[in-house]
Amino acid sequence: MTASTTAGAAALIREALEAYGDDPAAVEALHVYARRLAEPLRIAVAGMVKAGKSTLLNAIIGEEIAPTDTGECTRIVTWYRHGHTPRITLHPTRGEPRALPLKRVDGRLVFVLDGVRADEVERLDVEWPAPALRAMTLIDTPGIASVSQDVSARSVRFLTPEDSPSEADAVIYLMRHKHASDLRFLESFRDTGAGRSGTVNAIAVLSRADEVGAGRIDSLLSAGNIAERYSRDPNLRKLALGVVPVAGLLAQSARTLRQPDFEALRVLATLDRAARERMMLSADRFRRSTEPAGLTEEARASLLARYGLFGIRLAVVLIRNGFPEPTPLAHELVRRSGLDPLLDVLDRQFQARAEALKARTALVAVENLMANRPRQGTENLAAALERLQANGHEFRELRLLAALRTTGVELAPELAAEAERLIGGQGAAAHLRLGLPPGCGPQALAEEARRCLTRWRAAAESPLTARSAGEACRVVIRSCEGMLADCANSDRQAQSA
Known part of the structure; x- marks a missing residue:
């Protein structure tokens, strides 16, 4: 069924190119939509500031290539595409695109803007040889409802343009709690040209789900109950296919588990349960603890930054209960983080309908062209x-x-x-x-x-x-x-x- 839909959309664009052949702007736009039909599905990751968008994106890709700090780069729309050779290209609002240097710090990819301000950048294009990017292009967007109105407006303009289809075929929307602003954004995305095709182009994620239970080992169970309640909410149900709880920090770190992390976690697992529970009453207490002797303060700080108390607690329990090796531990942590159910939903709802979603975007583009530039x-x-x-x-x-x-x-x-x-x-x-x-x-x-x-x-x-x-x-x-x-x-x- 999808092959005929894609072929029909491609034929429609060819017919539009003939009708608007003397309009350079229209021809250029139509060629862009023709290329989109052949590209992987475009999935944007959106949400409020500090919802964990870049962290979740890293977890999906399986590498730490999206910046997760609060620097300039998190204010820029950044595309992550599959490429055989790593490459970062900066597209300025004025001037020609230029390549940026590839730089890693402590295993993370770092974007060096060479003095260019975020508001002078239209987008960053990152090509990376990650298997996950073969089937989809991921787009990291600045936070919605940011203190900076310019940052928020950049995301809204990109995802919900007024006179053209969205640049994204589908959206993963992260929320920590259900707010009116979350519903307003999802409503506006549904009302864009691409969104009018139905609700299958949005999935909601209850992000940072490990924080729901204050880092307790059963936090994901509590988050799952909340997500289930949200998914039955009539206001949210009409805007998103479902709500999936994900502990993004744990998912990202488990997918990129390092040997020093594992060694530190294994040392912690040697403590008896009472001693572990005392030292993990708070992040500050864990950082200042002197037990066990073989764990430095620097190692503790690194574990907290990468896993949080929830991830540390869970990893130690798993090591003591049948996961004494790095690879099986990493796989189990990913499973427990909620990432696997999210990937399953992405596959069932987005990838299985990729051709229809892309074709719908092409049809909306032609429809908008005819409405905005009518001619005999x-x-x-x-x-x-x-x-x-x-x-x-x-x-x-x-x-x-x-x-x-x-x-x-x-x-x-x-x-x-x-x-x-x-x-x-x-x-x-x-x-x-x-x-x-x-x-x-x-x-x-x-x-x-x-x-x-x-x-x-x-x-x-x-x-x-x-x-x-x-x-x-x-x-x-x-x-x-x-x-x-x-x-x-x-x-x-x-x-x-």
């Missing part, structure tokens, strides 16, 4: 745009998903919940749509898809189903038919192999 002779282009918007099934799914989560559809509650699942509200993969466990073969998937198809055809024909729900039923039926066709193709391929 574009009737065929307008008709082609309307056909794609109306007939592209992925777009119909996104519109229905938006309706189910906002204005509602006149369906019984159990049918509405099933419709949301079948059109990909919990993930675009067939087993997620059908509510089956992963690893199901084509036959099991086809049987369940057939049962769903029969049920929804009956619902569409039932006199008890409101007439206004007819379009929703047709979208769900088409989704079931698509899954059946995919299962048949998979079965044929398996037989011919």
